Amino acid sequence: MRRFVWRLQRVLDIRKKEEQKKTAELYELTNKLAVTRGKMLIIQKSLEDIIHGITNENPKKRLSKQEFFLAYSYTSDKQLKKLKEKIKRLESQQKEKIMEVLKVRRSKEGLEKLRTEAKLQFIKEQEKYEQKELDEGATITFVRNSRN
Secondary structure, three states: OOOOOOOOHHHHHHHHHHHHHHHHHHHHHHHHHHHHHHHHHHHHHHHHHHHHHHHOOOHHHHHHHHHHHHHHHHHHHHHHHHHHHHHHHHHHHHHHHHHHHHHHHHHHHHHHHHHHHHHHHHHHHHHHHHHHHHHHHHHHHHHHHHHO
16 A cells, blocks of 8 residues: 655645744743733832832821932833833734734644545545455456356
């Protein structure tokens, strides 16, 4: 029996590797996004803790601490703004990467379906060929036996 050889197997292998690569890139982007969100949450939580601490202070001491906090909160706001912009940029990159992964996956799944169909067709043809050989062998045996 002949071996099944599909002409597009190399293309399918390339698509599989491409999908793996793009999935790894998507994973990296998702990790960067999670880290950036974590940084932003840490900064926001620390600012909330500072504000909460200031509000619990004695009114006489609180005024000077509030003034100090407000004077330097500009830096924290700037830092938060940069992190939010980075998060937006990473989210858009993530959406693009998801679309790329889905496109490659659809292509790969289509090729896999074609391969499955081609293999089924090959098996059918092989079975027909084998049946034909068996029929010929039976016919030859019958003719030999009838001559004797």
